[in-house]
Amino acid sequence: MGSTLKLLTTGFLLAFVTLSSPAQIMISTVAGGGSEDGLPAIQAHQSPNDHMIFGPDGTIYFTSHYRIWSITPDGILHLLAGTGYTNDNGDGPALSRNLHPGGLARDTQGNLYFSDWYRVRKLSGGTVTTIAGNGLPPSYTTDGDPLSVPVDLASTLAVDASGNIYVGEPFESRVRKITPDGKISLYAGAQQPFLTQYASFLPDDGDNGPATLAHIGELNDIALDAAGNLYIGESNSIRRVIPGGAITTIATGQSMSSLAVSPSGSVYVYAGNQSTAGIYQVQAGGGIAQVVNLASFGVSTIGVDASSNLYYTSGALLKVSGGSAQAIAGRGTYSSPDGAQAASAIIYPLAMATDDSGRIIFFDHSCRLRRINSDGTLATLAGTGICGSSATAGPALMTSLPYASQIAAGGGNVFISTGNRAFEWLDANGNIQTLANTAAYGLAADSTGTAWLGVGNGIEKFTPGSAPVAITGPVIGVIGINGGVGSANAITTDSSGNVYVVFGGSSGNQQGWELSGGAWKNKFGTPPEFVNSLCLNGAATYFGVGTSLFQFTASSASLVGMLQGNSGDGGPAQAAQFSGINGVACDANGNVYVLDSASARIRKLSGSLPAAAPVISANGVVSSASYAGGAIAAQELISIFGQNLAPATQVASVVDNYIGPVVGNVKVTIAGNPVPVLAVSPGQINAVVPRYEANCPSPTIAIQVWVDGIPSAVYNAPCAPAAPALYSADQTGKGPGAILNQDASINSAANPAARGSVITLYGTGAGAMDTVLYDGYLDLSAPYGNIAGSVTVSIGNENAAVQYAGGAPDLIDGAFQINATVPADLAPGLTNVSVTVGGVASNTVQVWLR
Numbered sequence: 001m002g003s004t005l006k007l008l009t010t011g012f013l014l015a016f017v018t019l020s021s022p023a024q025i026m027i028s029t030v031a032g033g034g035s036e037d038g039l040p041a042i043q044a045h046q047s048p049n050d051h052m053i054f055g056p057d058g059t060i061y062f063t064s065h066y067r068i069w070s071i072t073p074d075g076i077l078h079l080l081a082g083t084g085y086t087n088d089n090g091d092g093p094a095l096s097r098n099l100h101p102g103g104l105a106r107d108t109q110g111n112l113y114f115s116d117w118y119r120v121r122k123l124s125g126g127t128v129t130t131i132a133g134n135g136l137p138p139s140y141t142t143d144g145d146p147l148s149v150p151v152d153l154a155s156t157l158a159v160d161a162s163g164n165i166y167v168g169e170p171f172e173s174r175v176r177k178i179t180p181d182g183k184i185s186l187y188a189g190a191q192q193p194f195l196t197q198y199a200s201f202l203p204d205d206g207d208n209g210p211a212t213l214a215h216i217g218e219l220n221d222i223a224l225d226a227a228g229n230l231y232i233g234e235s236n237s238i239r240r241v242i243p244g245g246a247i248t249t250i251a252t253g254q255s256m257s258s259l260a261v262s263p264s265g266s267v268y269v270y271a272g273n274q275s276t277a278g279i280y281q282v283q284a285g286g287g288i289a290q291v292v293n294l295a296s297f298g299v300s301t302i303g304v305d306a307s308s309n310l311y312y313t314s315g316a317l318l319k320v321s322g323g324s325a326q327a328i329a330g331r332g333t334y335s336s337p338d339g340a341q342a343a344s345a346i347i348y349p350l351a352m353a354t355d356d357s358g359r360i361i362f363f364d365h366s367c368r369l370r371r372i373n374s375d376g377t378l379a380t381l382a383g384t385g386i387c388g389s390s391a392t393a394g395p396a397l398m399t400s401l402p403y404a405s406q407i408a409a410g411g412g413n414v415f416i417s418t419g420n421r422a423f424e425w426l427d428a429n430g431n432i433q434t435l436a437n438t439a440a441y442g443l444a445a446d447s448t449g450t451a452w453l454g455v456g457n458g459i460e461k462f463t464p465g466s467a468p469v470a471i472t473g474p475v476i477g478v479i480g481i482n483g484g485v486g487s488a489n490a491i492t493t494d495s496s497g498n499v500y501v502v503f504g505g506s507s508g509n510q511q512g513w514e515l516s517g518g519a520w521k522n523k524f525g526t527p528p529e530f531v532n533s534l535c536l537n538g539a540a541t542y543f544g545v546g547t548s549l550f551q552f553t554a555s556s557a558s559l560v561g562m563l564q565g566n567s568g569d570g571g572p573a574q575a576a577q578f579s580g581i582n583g584v585a586c587d588a589n590g591n592v593y594v595l596d597s598a599s600a601r602i603r604k605l606s607g608s609l610p611a612a613a614p615v616i617s618a619n620g621v622v623s624s625a626s627y628a629g630g631a632i633a634a635q636e637l638i639s640i641f642g643q644n645l646a647p648a649t650q651v652a653s654v655v656d657n658y659i660g661p662v663v664g665n666v667k668v669t670i671a672g673n674p675v676p677v678l679a680v681s682p683g684q685i686n687a688v689v690p691r692y693e694a695n696c697p698s699p700t701i702a703i704q705v706w707v708d709g710i711p712s713a714v715y716n717a718p719c720a721p722a723a724p725a726l727y728s729a730d731q732t733g734k735g736p737g738a739i740l741n742q743d744a745s746i747n748s749a750a751n752p753a754a755r756g757s758v759i760t761l762y763g764t765g766a767g768a769m770d771t772v773l774y775d776g777y778l779d780l781s782a783p784y785g786n787i788a789g790s791v792t793v794s795i796g797n798e799n800a801a802v803q804y805a806g807g808a809p810d811l812i813d814g815a816f817q818i819n820a821t822v823p824a825d826l827a828p829g830l831t832n833v834s835v836t837v838g839g840v841a842s843n844t845v846q847v848w849l850r
Contacts, residue, residue: 024647024665025607025708027561027573030593031342031360031372032349032601037079039334041071045348045365045600047317047330051104051156051258054305060317060329061112063101065599066566066579068094068114068123071317071329080112081123084599086565086577088117088656097128100565105157105165113165115155118656120146120167120178131165132184135656136780138172139772142186146178148781158224166230168222173201173215175222175232175241188232188241189216204237204249211247214239223259223267231267233259238269238282251282260304268310270294270302279310279320292320332365338379342372342602349602351583352595355409356447358587360602362595363404369396369414369426372602381414382426391416391424391432399432406440406533410493411449413464425451425464433464442491442501442534452499454488459501459515473503474513474520486510490534490544495588502531502544512542528557535586541609541709543592545584551709558709559674562662566599572665573605574708607708614705614712616642621703621717623725624686625764626733626843631720632701634694634768635775635814637678639686640668642712645705646680657778659688659812665708670701676776676812688814690775693719694768722789723765724816724835724842737833737845738762749830752848756824758803759847761793766816766837769807779807779815789838793820795847796831822849 036044046069048062055061060071067082081094082101089098103115112123119133132146139150152169159165165178166187174189188211192201206214221233230241231250238251238259256271267282268291277295279302280288292310303311310320316330336345348365355361360372361381368383381396388400401424406417412428417440424434428449442454451462458473473488486504493499500523504510510531512524524542531544544550549560561568561576568576580598587593592605619629620641632638646666652659661667661674668677668687678686685705693701700716727738729748739747740760753759771785779785784807791805800820808817818835826849834844 024610025573025605027568027571027576028604028606029343029569029601030376030604031345031362031378032347032596033084033599034336034344034346035079035084036077036334036346039077041075041077041317041329042327042331043334044077045330045332045334046077047315048301048303048313050102051301052303052311052313052317053104053106054303055106055110056306058305058307060303060305060311061104061106062317063104063114066099066101068099068101068104068112075328077329081128085567085569087567091121091129092127094123094126094128098567099128102154103156103168105159107159107163108161109163113157113159115151115153115157115167117153118151120151120155120157120165132167132178134780135658136777137772137774138169139781140191140783141781142174142176143184146182146184149184150781151176156219156221158222158230160224160228161226166222166224168219168232170219173217173219175211175216175219175230186212187245188212188214188230188247189219190214192216204234204239207239207248208246211241211245214247220257221259223261225261225265225267226263227265231259231261233257233269238267238288249286251286251288253280253288256280258299258301260302260310262304262308263306264308266304266308268302268304270299270312279312292325333385335364335366335368335370336378338377340378341376342378343376345378346600347378347602348600349583349595349597351404351407352585352593352602353407353409353414353445354585354587354593355414356411356588358589358591360585360593361407361409361414362602363401363407363416367401367403369401369404369407369416381430382432390418391434393432393434396426396430396432401432406443408443408445408451410445410447410451413445413449413451415443415445415451415462417443417453423453427464435462435468438462438468442488442532444491444493444499446493446497446499447495448497452491452493454491454501457486457488457503459488459491459499471515473501474522490531492534492536492542492586494536500534500536500542502527502534524552524554528552528559533583535584535592537586537590537592538609543584543586545581545594547581549578549581549584549594556711558706558711560605560709566596566601569603572662572708574665574667574706575660575662576603578603610644610647610707610710612644613710614642614644614646614707616640616645616703616705616712616715621715623723623733623765625727626725628725628733628843631718631723632689633720633723633765634689634691636689636723636765637686637812637814638689639684640703640705640715641684642705643683644707645685646682646707649679649681651679652677654778657780659776659778661776667706669704669706671698672702678812688775688812691768694721696721720840722767722837722840724763724837724840725765726761726763726833726835726842726845728845733843733845735846736830737847739833739845739847747848749848752828752850753822755822755826755828755849758819758821759795761818761820761833761835762808762811762815763818763835763842764815765842766791766805769813769816771807771813773813775813777813779809779811779813784809784817785813787816787837789840790836791818792836793818794832794834794836795820795822796826796849798823798826822847 046064052062058073082099085098101114133151136150156168163180177187202215228243279292318325349362367387414426423438440453453460460468462468490502499515514523530546533545565577583595624637676688696719705712742757769785793800804819808815
């Protein structure tokens with residue numbers, strides 16, 4: 001397949017030399033990300049976000065903030081692996097690996113095992129190595145070489161006394177076993193219908209029979225006891241697989257998730273709804289009994305140590321003792337001292353703003369108001385480092401502040417809202433002032449030192465020294481609260497004193513308005529999602545935060561970066577990943593700052609927007625194989641032609657056998673959703689139509705190109721169930737085809753195919769295939785997927801017997817391969833070849849025969 005891949009790569013990507021792509025909007029970290037290694041665990045912010053496990057000496061191991069940590073019996077936190085970034089850089093020294101760890105397990109030798117997206121890895125002797133998974137999403141294949149068989153990205157792990165590793169895969173609802181000699185096989189859970197990501201689990205069955213034949217309804221967690229019994233936690237039941245392989249249900253309940261087993265074999269589960277939530281113990285009769293009441297607590301995981309003490313996480317790590325719970329880690333009182341360089345400091349910011357000089361001001365978890373000076377150092381402006389229930393007026397550095405939900409700065413004042421009808425500000429003289437009985441949904445400040453508060457269905461203008469002035473919101477019909485305007489969720493101002501407000505009560509039920517000269521006017525329609533933080537960058541580009549970071553104007557909106565990770569520093573913002581954004585601020589120089597709270601960082605977007613928007617040419621969306629226009633189909637590889645499509649030529653990188661939706665600072669959306677992008681250039685982009693267009697949910701497919709968040713006009717391409725096209729050797733869609741002979745050599749005039757032999761054709765546009773892969777993945781292992789429509793092949797105007805028609809091994813899902821037998825009675829020479837899929841004919845290419 002090596003020659004096939006080389007032959008076709010330039011066809012489905014671009015036949016261009018890869019150049020550096022100078023992105024216009026870049027991202028970097030300006031504060032945070034420092035390691036808490038060596039701190040007392042109670043002062044640190046780390047607590048388990050997935051599993052916790054225990055060593056025989058009482059050491060606790062857990063994953064948090066894209067790292068692996070331990071807490072030794074003396075209460076000190078230790079960093080074991082991870083940089084805090086998630087763009088995978090392979091195996092190697094543990095402290096320099098970029099990880100996304102989840103499930104965690106420990107063997108009797110002290111080695112740690114953890115799931116890392118689509119891999120299982122081992123941490124031993126300060127080195128990380130991969131023991132299972134090839135970076136692909138899971139498939140029906142369960143057995144074989146662990147490094148060749150895909151594993152789930154959210155696996156939960158367990159290790160028995162013999163060193164066997166059990167991998168619980170939630171999205172496939174199965175458990176597989178990796179033996180010490182390096183073999184992986186199915187241990188429990190019959191095949192579930194996961195051909196599509198929308199398939200429903202089959203219900204539980206198979207009790208009292210072989211676990212490999214039983215369906216597991218919805219796997220949440222696994223655990224082992226000392227006797228080698230494996231426990232499988234499902235949403236409404238716990239099942240046990242004994243070492244002989246038989247499975248039974250041992251308990252039932254509601255909303256069960258995390259499992260833990262004590263040294264004596266007692267099985268515990270976190271279960272229940274908001275009013276009944278708690279840690280439950282499995283009873284001999286098959287029921288569960290609550291042993292710790294955790295109603296109204298948000299618990300992510302539970303654990304049991306070698307002394308049978310129970311633990312759980314709820315914002316912090318707590319140990320249950322004597323009927324009460326004591327926090328032992330994650331209370332988060334520490335942050336780097338003044339004078340430390342912000343770019344490598346330990347900070348946990350809760351709210352953020354920029355002042356008139358463009359300096360970042362943030363409120364950290366230690367209830368201090370802090371600033372990043374122009375030299376990059378930290379300085380405290382207010383707060384003692386001890387959180388108070390409410391602020392009192394007086395010298396700022398002697399006042400204990402309550403937790404802040406929002407801050408704003410302007411005119412020498414810094415305004416602070418706690419969200420519970422308490423409002424205070426830091427004045428230019430270094431004193432804290434208070435304003436009672438005021439709560440702000442949104443908060444902004446202008447250069448005159450005036451604050452703008454979102455209050456009820458309108459806003460208030462507050463100038464220190466004067467009473468707040470209420471301003472009724474615009475009349476906008478039925479959205480929001482009680483048919484009125486809705487709350488003012490996010491506010492910002494510009495240099496001219498105009499005020500911009502997002503009103504509304506829920507996502508999709510908001511509008512952006514401008515208050516100028518005392519009059520309201522609709523400014524930017526409906527934001528792309530619920531917005532609770534807003535800033536204006538330049539004259540007409542807004543950045544808003546809800547659950548994601550969006551860039552929008554009066555007529556368009558674009559997601560900036562992607563969630564579920566922490567990566568991209570030093571590169572284009574469009575390709576970055578964010579962990580959990582809850583704030584945005586802009587300065588007068590066009591920089592945008594993002595409060596990426598889950599990674600404990602403040603990140604900066606800097607640079608300039610494109611001088612001209614991208615343009616898709618008329619009839620500019622064609623098949624990447626034939627270059628013919630017209631209808632396009634699901635999973636088809638397409639070429640988009642136009643102007644200003646990218647600042648330079650760049651081919652996508654394949655990471656973990658996956659091609660993502662962004663190349664440099666360029667992305668393509670179809671029906672509003674990002675799709676895999678194979679390569680970009682100023683005049684051409686190659687991309688993949690997503691699978692969800694399989695049934696043509698609308699007559700046309702809406703396509704847009706985005707460069708640094710600036711969109712092209714929508715191009716509406718006709719949709720079809722199939723639009724097959726064959727690749728040619730010279731990438732024009734004409735002439736000799738990209739065809740392999742039966743011996744896998746490239747067909748040519750000097751190397752013709754024998755009549756009666758099998759030739760291999762490559763193409764795209766056959767429509768969605770029944771594959772287990774998600775969009776953007778390479779077809780590296782069986783099953784490769786079959787073409788849904790009927791397939792016929794014509795060689796020399798004769799029907800050719802089709803031997804195979806499906807996904808093309810080693811190529812991106814969406815490219816197809818057809819193997820067909822050349823009719824023996826054809827004349828030698830150059831002969832026409834075409835295919836039809838579902839009655840739709842492809843372009844015609846030629847094959848050389850002898």
